[in-house]
Amino acid sequence: MQLTQVLTGMCTLALSSVTAKGEPRISGVDGHFLRGKWYFGTAPDAAKARHLAARPAASAAHMRGEDLGVFTHGTVEILNPRNGDQATDWPDVLAYLKDFYGDDLFDWDNDVVYYRLHPHWMTVYAPDIAKLTVASQP
Numbered sequence: 001m002q003l004t005q006v007l008t009g010m011c012t013l014a015l016s017s018v019t020a021k022g023e024p025r026i027s028g029v030d031g032h033f034l035r036g037k038w039y040f041g042t043a044p045d046a047a048k049a050r051h052l053a054a055r056p057a058a059s060a061a062h063m064r065g066e067d068l069g070v071f072t073h074g075t076v077e078i079l080n081p082r083n084g085d086q087a088t089d090w091p092d093v094l095a096y097l098k099d100f101y102g103d104d105l106f107d108w109d110n111d112v113v114y115y116r117l118h119p120h121w122m123t124v125y126a127p128d129i130a131k132l133t134v135a136s137q138p
Contacts, residue, residue: 002129002132002133003033003070003124004033004036005133006068006126006129006132006133007033007062007070008033009032009100010030010031010032010100011030011031011032011033011062012028012029012030012031012062013028013029013030013031013038013040013060013061013062014026014027014028014060014061014062014063015027015028015029015031015040015048015058015059015060016058016059016060017047017048017051017052017055017057017058018051018055018057019051020054020055025047025048025051027048029041029042029048031060031062032096032097032100033062033070034093034096036119037116037117037118037119038060038072038116038117038119039079039093039097039114039115039116039117040060040114040115040117041097041112041113041114041115042112042113042115043111043112043113044082044110044111044112044113049113052076052078052115053078056075056076056077057073057074057075057076058073058074058075058076058115058117059071059072059073059074060072060117064132066127067126067127067128067131067132068124068125068126068132069124069125069126070122070123070124070125071122071123071124071125072117072119072121072122073119073120073121073122074117074118074119074120074121074122075117075118075120076115076116076117076118077115077116077118078113078114078115079093079114079115079116080094080108080109080112080113080114081113082113087116090114093114093116094108094114097114
């Protein structure tokens with residue numbers, strides 16, 4: 001519960017995917033922590049999109065200095081694939097994203113592919129969670 005109070009809105013993630021040769025690649029993405037999972041997007045023609053399509057294992061880290069670290073390993077699910085077989089909750093996720101970024105930021109059907117990272121391992125480092133929850137209060 002406390003973590004969901006801290007991880008609101010957009011959280012920058014360092015996301016690691018794997019090349020065909022098994023080499024790790026890391027890049028930044030806008031992450032949204034919803035329902036206990038990370039959601040993020042990228043361009044359909046990005047290297048990370050190709051990596052994740054072929055090898056859906058991924059790791060993500062969100063850090064706020066020395067106050068917070070959220071580390072996740074898991075498998076991604078494409079929420080809005082080009083073949084039209086969208087995740088059943090994609091309309092709700094899309095509504096959230098459009099509310100956050102704006103309805104006309106880009107062509108949501110063609111310019112971006114969104115993923116959900118299903119964690120098989122997740123841990124949090126927060127030496128003073130009260131400091132973070134107070135800081136996130138309006």
